[in-house]
Amino acid sequence: MSVPHAPGFLLLRRAGGVWGIANAAVSGLARQNGGYRIATGGGALAADEILGVVESLAVRPAALVMRRFWPEATAGLAVHGALPVVMVDPSRPPAALRFEDGEGETDEGRD
Amino acid sequence: MAEPVASTSGNGNDNRRARLEGTHLLVRAGEYACALPLAAVRRVVRALAVHPLPGAAGELEGLAEFGGEPLPILNLARLINASPGANPSYPVTVVVWVGPPEARETIGFTADAALEVVHVPADAIVAGDGGFLQGEAPVGGEVVRILNLEALGRDL
Numbered sequence: 001m002s003v004p005h006a007p008g009f010l011l012l013r014r015a016g017g018v019w020g021i022a023n024a025a026v027s028g029l030a031r032q033n034g035g036y037r038i039a040t041g042g043g044a045l046a047a048d049e050i051l052g053v054v055e056s057l058a059v060r061p062a063a064l065v066m067r068r069f070w071p072e073a074t075a076g077l078a079v080h081g082a083l084p085v086v087m088v089d090p091s092r093p094p095a096a097l098r099f100e101d102g103e104g105e106t107d108e109g110r111d
Numbered sequence: 112m113a114e115p116v117a118s119t120s121g122n123g124n125d126n127r128r129a130r131l132e133g134t135h136l137l138v139r140a141g142e143y144a145c146a147l148p149l150a151a152v153r154r155v156v157r158a159l160a161v162h163p164l165p166g167a168a169g170e171l172e173g174l175a176e177f178g179g180e181p182l183p184i185l186n187l188a189r190l191i192n193a194s195p196g197a198n199p200s201y202p203v204t205v206v207v208w209v210g211p212p213e214a215r216e217t218i219g220f221t222a223d224a225a226l227e228v229v230h231v232p233a234d235a236i237v238a239g240d241g242g243f244l245q246g247e248a249p250v251g252g253e254v255v256r257i258l259n260l261e262a263l264g265r266d267l
Contacts, residue, residue, distance in 0.1 A: 015163075015165040016162065016163050016165070017162050017163060017164060017165065017173070017174075018162065060180065060181065062183075063183050063216040063217075063218060064210070064214075064216060064264060065183065065185075065209055065210070065216055065218055065263060065264050066171065066183050068168075069167055069168040069170045069171035069185070070164050070166065070167040070168065070171050071166070072164075072166060077174065077181035078181060079176050079179055079180060079181050082176045083162070083176065084162055084173075084174035084175060084176050084181040084182070085181070086164070086174070094165070094166065095165070095166055096165035096166060
């Protein structure tokens, strides 16, 4: 599966939520057993499902009050369709997105 | 003693201002009734679909979409350490402003029910922790928690 190196955002589902990452930060995308491994400059991320690529998103800063109850860094929040999207800061991805070596062997794709 | 807003009216601008500042929306959150400053309440809607945030504290249920915008959703009962009540028949999301006026943010509270709008005079409030829990006051035979939504955004 190829990754378009163009302006826009890759949308993915992981741990019950929808996440977005800037296409420019993605260097590769590969199938893994039952999911995906996404290569970024900040490390590999894991996805349960790839929802697609969108050209633009209206990204808003995350509310400060969220920091009190959720310690992860984000690049902001957005909405796609009726789904809230957490934008991933590839240099500080949430723990739920970090690809673990034991998640499965890559079976196709490229980095 | 607090009273329903519709039952009285103030005289003069000072009275009206005082009444507006003391006007609250009562909501049920677990075992407690809570009073939210009405000026900070934007909407009350049927409970929104919430998408969880992995790793979040229990107070933060997740994110919802509201009016095309992402909306953090906090569990009001968890915020005030209330024991869960019976399964609510008409749970709601109360969309509010939190934080100081110059830096307010929009969030949603999950609550078991929206009850009524009441006036709670400042002198009826027994001081609480000085933060999010402003204090307690008697309303209609029940002691309710008076919440300070500016403090929720401030106490970070």
